[in-house]
Amino acid sequence: MSAVDVPKESVKRTKALSGVTVLAGPTAVGKGTVSTFIRDNYPDVWLSVSATTRQARPGEQEGVHYFFKSADEFDSLVAEGEFLEWAVVHGINRYGTLRSTVNAAVAQGKSVLLEIDLQGARQVKEAMPEADFVFLAPPSWDELVRRLVGRGTESAEEQHRRLETAKLEIAAAPEFDYIIVNDDVSRAAAALVDLMGLTPHHIV
Ligand SMILES: Nc1ncnc2c1ncn2[C@@H]1O[C@H](COP(=O)(O)OP(=O)(O)OP(=O)(O)O)[C@@H](O)[C@H]1O
Numbered sequence: 001m002s003a004v005d006v007p008k009e010s011v012k013r014t015k016a017l018s019g020v021t022v023l024a025g026p027t028a029v030g031k032g033t034v035s036t037f038i039r040d041n042y043p044d045v046w047l048s049v050s051a052t053t054r055q056a057r058p059g060e061q062e063g064v065h066y067f068f069k070s071a072d073e074f075d076s077l078v079a080e081g082e083f084l085e086w087a088v089v090h091g092i093n094r095y096g097t098l099r100s101t102v103n104a105a106v107a108q109g110k111s112v113l114l115e116i117d118l119q120g121a122r123q124v125k126e127a128m129p130e131a132d133f134v135f136l137a138p139p140s141w142d143e144l145v146r147r148l149v150g151r152g153t154e155s156a157e158e159q160h161r162r163l164e165t166a167k168l169e170i171a172a173a174p175e176f177d178y179i180i181v182n183d184d185v186s187r188a189a190a191a192l193v194d195l196m197g198l199t200p201h202h203i204v
């Protein structure tokens with residue numbers, strides 16, 4: 001697979017703080033890792049818990065990592081207009097952000113973080129253009145491939161499919177307001193928290 005140019009970091013604030021920040025980026029760039037780090041280290045950030053039709057992985061807890069739904073339950077939530085956005089991610093499972101929980105957090109003045117895929121980010125941009133859109137980029141294409149392969153959670157065929165999608169996702173980086181390079185988890189998390197207008201523990 002040929003290498004792809006990855007975007008450089010760009011974190012100079014260009015718009016007013018909205019209280020809602022969307023974090024997206026290609027598969028295996030570390031969105032989940034950075035979000036978990038923020039959940040564990042920055043209690044002032046309100047990390048949205050998505051609904052999903054995928055099975056819980058070992059250690060995942062209902063209401064902490066996801067709200068796990070059957071296909072019928074997810075259908076009902078879609079029909080009732082409960083989702084701010086939802087998408088089929090990686091061609092298999094559905095994932096969505098519950099509108100009511102986000103609205104309640106915003107109404108309480110919380111700093112809301114949504115960790116979602118590109119399709120979802122585009123839907124939120126339609127619904128809430130004032131939100132802050134942050135693209136998490138890998139330090140290099142080769143490092144992205146290393147992370148995906150090193151995680152070891154997908155078959156070789158699935159890895160290939162995800163990397164093809166990752167090329168399209170990386171090409172969409174200019175749609176985002178800011179770009180953070182996930183070269184180091186705590187540094188990337190601190191840069192994100194800083195962009196959200198909160199005090200980062202440290203930026204090295
Ligand atoms: N800064 C980093 N340096 C080195 N490895 C990292 C870094 N951030 C994450 N990783 C590793 O990269 C792999 C992918 O991370 P993670 O699962 O968080 O990605 P993701 O973007 O949430 O992926 P997906 O969209 O496929 O769910 C994991 O093995 C993780 O430990």
Ligand SMILES: Nc1nc2c(ncn2[C@@H]2O[C@H](COP(=O)(O)O)[C@@H](O)[C@H]2O)c(=O)[nH]1
Pocket residue numbers: 027031032050051054085086087089095096097115116117118119120121
């Ligand atoms: N559009 C949305 N995408 C979401 C949401 N919650 C998570 N995600 C994305 O799904 C993939 C896979 O996640 P995993 O936990 O199964 O590894 C990842 O890219 C997430 O960003 C959501 O509510 N909406």
